[in-house]
Amino acid sequence: MRRSRRGELRPAVFAVATLATMAALITVTGCSGAPPVTDTGLESPDASPGATEPEQRVDPLPPPLPQPRVDVGYRMPRLGPDEAPGLVPRLAAMAAPELTVVARWATPAGSSVLGDALDARFASAVRSYAEEHGAAWSPGVDVAPGGVGAPCARQPLTEPVGASLTVDCGIVAAAGTVLGERLIVVRREGAIATAIDRSTWYADASTGELGDGAALYHPGAEPRVLALFAEALRSAGLAGVADPFAGLTAEGVRAVLADTIVTADDLVVPVPLTSAADGQARHVISVLVPVRLVRPFLSGFGAAVHAAIASGAPFEPPSAPTGDDRVDCTLVACVSITFDDGPTSLTDGLIDTLRELRAPATFFVQGGAVDRRPDEARRLVDEGHELGNHTWSHPYLTKLPDPEVQAEIQRTQEAVHAAVGVWPRSLRPPYGDIDQRVRDLAGLPVIVWDVDTNDWQRPDRATLIERAVTGASRGSIVLMHDTHDSTVDAVPDIIAGLRDRGFTLATVSEQFGGALPGPGELVSHGPR
Numbered sequence: 001m002r003r004s005r006r007g008e009l010r011p012a013v014f015a016v017a018t019l020a021t022m023a024a025l026i027t028v029t030g031c032s033g034a035p036p037v038t039d040t041g042l043e044s045p046d047a048s049p050g051a052t053e054p055e056q057r058v059d060p061l062p063p064p065l066p067q068p069r070v071d072v073g074y075r076m077p078r079l080g081p082d083e084a085p086g087l088v089p090r091l092a093a094m095a096a097p098e099l100t101v102v103a104r105w106a107t108p109a110g111s112s113v114l115g116d117a118l119d120a121r122f123a124s125a126v127r128s129y130a131e132e133h134g135a136a137w138s139p140g141v142d143v144a145p146g147g148v149g150a151p152c153a154r155q156p157l158t159e160p161v162g163a164s165l166t167v168d169c170g171i172v173a174a175a176g177t178v179l180g181e182r183l184i185v186v187r188r189e190g191a192i193a194t195a196i197d198r199s200t201w202y203a204d205a206s207t208g209e210l211g212d213g214a215a216l217y218h219p220g221a222e223p224r225v226l227a228l229f230a231e232a233l234r235s236a237g238l239a240g241v242a243d244p245f246a247g248l249t250a251e252g253v254r255a256v257l258a259d260t261i262v263t264a265d266d267l268v269v270p271v272p273l274t275s276a277a278d279g280q281a282r283h284v285i286s287v288l289v290p291v292r293l294v295r296p297f298l299s300g301f302g303a304a305v306h307a308a309i310a311s312g313a314p315f316e317p318p319s320a321p322t323g324d325d326r327v328d329c330t331l332v333a334c335v336s337i338t339f340d341d342g343p344t345s346l347t348d349g350l351i352d353t354l355r356e357l358r359a360p361a362t363f364f365v366q367g368g369a370v371d372r373r374p375d376e377a378r379r380l381v382d383e384g385h386e387l388g389n390h391t392w393s394h395p396y397l398t399k400l401p402d403p404e405v406q407a408e409i410q411r412t413q414e415a416v417h418a419a420v421g422v423w424p425r426s427l428r429p430p431y432g433d434i435d436q437r438v439r440d441l442a443g444l445p446v447i448v449w450d451v452d453t454n455d456w457q458r459p460d461r462a463t464l465i466e467r468a469v470t471g472a473s474r475g476s477i478v479l480m481h482d483t484h485d486s487t488v489d490a491v492p493d494i495i496a497g498l499r500d501r502g503f504t505l506a507t508v509s510e511q512f513g514g515a516l517p518g519p520g521e522l523v524s525h526g527p528r
């Protein structure tokens with residue numbers, strides 16, 4: 001398995017002051033070359049009305065091979081969810097008087113070499129950034145004005161004001177088992193970007209290989225590759241300007257190449273232009289080198305990545321169950337959506353929605369319903385959702401004598417175990433009706449809620465979404481029922497609204513690091 005040597009965020013090492021003048025040149029000349037020069041002053045034969053000589057046949061010249069070039073208006077590939085489906089959004093955000101952090105990226109479903117590496121990289125980056133600014137990391141929501149949007153989507157992140165660290169991402173390639181994700185990490189002090197780190201990461205799920213753009217090349221070949229990109233700059237009418245890559249250390253060369261974008265025809269390296277006035281990067285030009293020229297310098301990994309992308313094969317996302325997307329609720333702001341009273345005829349469709357949106361949920365099932373619908377109960381478990389006990393016949397437990405309380409709970413435990421082979425890990429008392437006696441009898445942690453959508457009253461759709469989304473805070477447990485089609489229909493908008501505020505969905509036990517509080521403990525929300 002290949003891993004970058006650059007395990008941590010570093011200040012940008014690439015700042016090319018001389019490119020400020022080059023930017024001006026490019027603006028004037030463009031990149032299409034100078035107009036053809038007529039050096040003879042003679043009229044062409046076609047323009048001569050009196051020409052009588054027979055037309056001379058000339059074999060057409062083969063089209064010129066593509067050459068290294070600069071493209072000022074080049075648009076980086078940026079794939080949407082339709083082209084790169086099944087990715088899991090990640091967002092770590094924090095707002096405090098001394099700093100703002102908004103980091104968003106995307107990982108493949110389940111456990112993957114790319115996802116695990118990015119999660120570890122940004123967990124470490126955001127925590128150490130907070131520490132540098134004298135703050136303990138505390139994940140928040142509502143940090144980005146206007147919402148955070150979908151990670152790696154096309155809309156840019158709003159730049160925070162003041163000291164900040166932002167991470168934004170774009171999916172640049174998704175073909176077969178290969179995924180390419182571009183990450184831009186920016187540190188700002190006031191309005192000034194003090195460090196920008198750009199890198200593009202490629203992972204091949206079929207081989208488990210992972211590397212940034214620099215890993216696409218043979219080790220040791222980097223200077224020769226960079227020479228090709230420098231040639232493109234020169235051929236763009238920039239001759240006479242100092243080689244912008246001159247004087248870079250080996251690590252600096254690697255940092256430039258780390259942001260290599262692979263297309264079917266070219267390898268593209270964005271070159272930031274810095275303003276002489278304040279050193280802030282304001283423009284990025286793209287330097288393109290045809291793959292045929294770089295091919296001799298590609299590593300085996302680089303050749304495989306290019307072959308997949310050139311093939312144009314559709315992306316094959318991993319088929320991991322929804323619950324396999326691990327979440328660290330000390331890093332991100334978690335929220336749990338919960339569904340009571342099922343399974344029902346609506347549960348299958350809800351599971352499909354949750355899978356499509358990669359959203360884990362917690363289901364408090366009734367024993368009788370599981371008995372009637374064991375297939376739906378099994379699907380819930382197979383997809384990694386969490387199952388809790390919602391009694392057999394939905395009584396007010398505090399009004400029952402001890403043996404009946406125990407029978408309601410125990411009979412449901414056994415029905416669920418018989419149907420799906422797992423024991424429910426928690427109890428949700430019907431109507432939230434609980435007292436110390438029932439807690440002592442439960443033998444399970446008792447999970448209630450802090451956000452009640454009152455969906456059983458069938459509020460209109462907007463009201464239901466508003467209650468679930470606006471009512472949530474970090475650690476919230478949101479009560480809904482998969483017995484109402486109006487609820488199930490609103491789930492996609494509820495998930496989108498929660499994510500736009502900056503929440504990550506997690507099961508209830510995941511909010512507690514996988515270990516729920518002990519039997520009889522009453523829980524209405526996760527750790528805050």
Ligand code: NI
Nearest residue numbers: 340341430431
């Ligand atoms: Ni209920």
